[in-house]
Amino acid sequence: MLLENKKVAIVGGGPGGLTLARLLQQRGVDVKLYERDTDQHVRQQGATLDLHYESGLKALREAGLIEAFQQSFRPGAERVTIVDNELTVHYTERDNEPVQDLSNEYARPEIDRGLLRDLLIASLNENTIVWNSKFSELKENGSGWDLVFENGTTVYADLVIASDGANSKVRKYITPIGRLYSGVTIVEGNIYNAAVNAPNLWELTGGGKIFAHWDGKTIILSAKGEGSLSFYTITEEPDEWIKTSHIDFSRREHAFTWFKQRFSDWSNDWHEIFATEESYFVGRPQYYFPQDQSWQTIGNLTMIGDAAHQTPPSGDGVNQAMLDALELCDTLFSEKFTTVHEAIASFEEKMLARTSVATEKASQLVEAMLSKNSLQLFLDFFTGVRAL
Numbered sequence: 094m095l096l097e098n099k100k101v102a103i104v105g106g107g108p109g110g111l112t113l114a115r116l117l118q119q120r121g122v123d124v125k126l127y128e129r130d131t132d133q134h135v136r137q138q139g140a141t142l143d144l145h146y147e148s149g150l151k152a153l154r155e156a157g158l159i160e161a162f163q164q165s166f167r168p169g170a171e172r173v174t175i176v177d178n179e180l181t182v183h184y185t186e187r188d189n190e191p192v193q194d195l196s197n198e199y200a201r202p203e204i205d206r207g208l209l210r211d212l213l214i215a216s217l218n219e220n221t222i223v224w225n226s227k228f229s230e231l232k233e234n235g236s237g238w239d240l241v242f243e244n245g246t247t248v249y250a251d252l253v254i255a256s257d258g259a260n261s262k263v264r265k266y267i268t269p270i271g272r273l274y275s276g277v278t279i280v281e282g283n284i285y286n287a288a289v290n291a292p293n294l295w296e297l298t299g300g301g302k303i304f305a306h307w308d309g310k311t312i313i314l315s316a317k318g319e320g321s322l323s324f325y326t327i328t329e330e331p332d333e334w335i336k337t338s339h340i341d342f343s344r345r346e347h348a349f350t351w352f353k354q355r356f357s358d359w360s361n362d363w364h365e366i367f368a369t370e371e372s373y374f375v376g377r378p379q380y381y382f383p384q385d386q387s388w389q390t391i392g393n394l395t396m397i398g399d400a401a402h403q404t405p406p407s408g409d410g411v412n413q414a415m416l417d418a419l420e421l422c423d424t425l426f427s428e429k430f431t432t433v434h435e436a437i438a439s440f441e442e443k444m445l446a447r448t449s450v451a452t453e454k455a456s457q458l459v460e461a462m463l464s465k466n467s468l469q470l471f472l473d474f475f476t477g478v479r480a481l
């Protein structure tokens with residue numbers, strides 16, 4: 094095999110990196126994953142994720158983890174209700190049968206991000222993940238690389254794979270192509286114990302998701318398995334707005350003041366989101382890499398997931414990252430290639446073609462969300478009248 098007696102280092106333990114570590118380890122590769130978090134439980138792990146049959150679920154099937162997924166996903170969490178600014182329901186899947194059958198290619202089963210991470214971590218041999226390893230620098234060393242971490246350690250690897258997300262520190266060693274601003278900023282939040290702290294909105298989710306669209310603004314609510322309500326707004330804002338507006342989103346009252354002004358044409362029923370101290374809010378400008386990006390392959394260094402091809406927000410990034418992991422592993426084990434360099438070149442060519450399409454679709458989705466007619470566009474999409 095191409096990776097026989099080679100040390101592989103993965104930088105970043107998100108869905109992409111963890112899936113790749115599992116797939117490589119299954120095939121006997123000597124792999125370590127370096128993650129900046131100090132341990133598995135240190136951070137909030139965001140909202141729920143829907144995995145797709147042909148990408149995220151496909152990677153889990155190949156990784157032998159579909160039974161573990163079956164134990165952790167939340168049937169019914171995929172059901173969507175579409176409302177307007179006044180919380181009037183225009184479409185709901187609340188009475189649909191919850192997804193159970195993972196072999197149905199149209200299923201979009203939902204899992205809490207933290208549970209997906211946990212099941213991937215549990216699938217790895219002990220000590221595969223080296224926690225508290227914030228990558229800072231790469232130095233060439235013979236036919237491989239020395240990876241330098243902020244904690245002062247340096248390790249050698251023959252092949253380095255970056256999966257350190259949208260703010261990748263490894264990417265610059267592969268290409269100088271930078272990110273572009275998508276025009277939208279997300280304000281993300283989480284309301285703990287939502288049945289008590291935001292009872293009306295919690296009830297409206299019915300254990301699933303609310304998509305609220307009105308006049309070019311969007312709010313998405315998702316019920317999480319541990320009883321919290323994840324929340325995010327998607328609005329058109331200038332680049333650098335998070336810095337220039339001087340709004341401290343970590344302070345609930347500041348976030349609320351902003352919301353009341355920016356969503357002044359939305360009903361006060363939405364204010365329940367800001368009623369409790371048991372919550373957090375954070376602003377996230379959304380960037381993406383150009384649709385036509387490409388680079389010269391380096392034979393011992395590549396990247397996957399958001400590090401390689403972050404798109405405007407579209408709810409498909411985890412699926413693309415996990416599919417990258419599967420395709421990279423399969424390519425490295427394909428008998429078609431005689432060198433790692435050839436295998437990586439082939440993988441990158443396919444990945445860039447696939448994710449260029451994903452970027453185009455994501456841009457169309459954002460355009461629909463920012464349209465004055467956004468509610469009708471999403472209703473037409475969900476009722477099968479037309480694509481977005």
Ligand SMILES: Cc1cc2nc3c(=O)[nH]c(=O)nc-3n(C[C@H](O)[C@H](O)[C@H](O)COP(=O)(O)OP(=O)(O)OC[C@H]3O[C@@H](n4cnc5c(N)ncnc54)[C@H](O)[C@@H]3O)c2cc1C
Pocket residue numbers: 104105106107108109110127128129130140141142143226227228229256257258259260261262279281325377397398399400407408409410411412413414
């Ligand atoms: C609000 C929001 C909602 C989203 N909802 C969805 C959704 O519903 N469905 C979907 O498919 N996608 C969704 N996405 C997109 C999705 O989160 C990303 O596309 C996906 O997480 C990318 O996976 P990744 O493994 O490439 O990177 P990440 O998940 O970003 O993981 C990167 C990892 O690298 C680590 N890391 C970073 N820097 C370093 C360093 N210097 N050294 C070591 N480790 C490092 C990080 O700690 C992290 O663990 C959403 C994104 C946002 C912001």
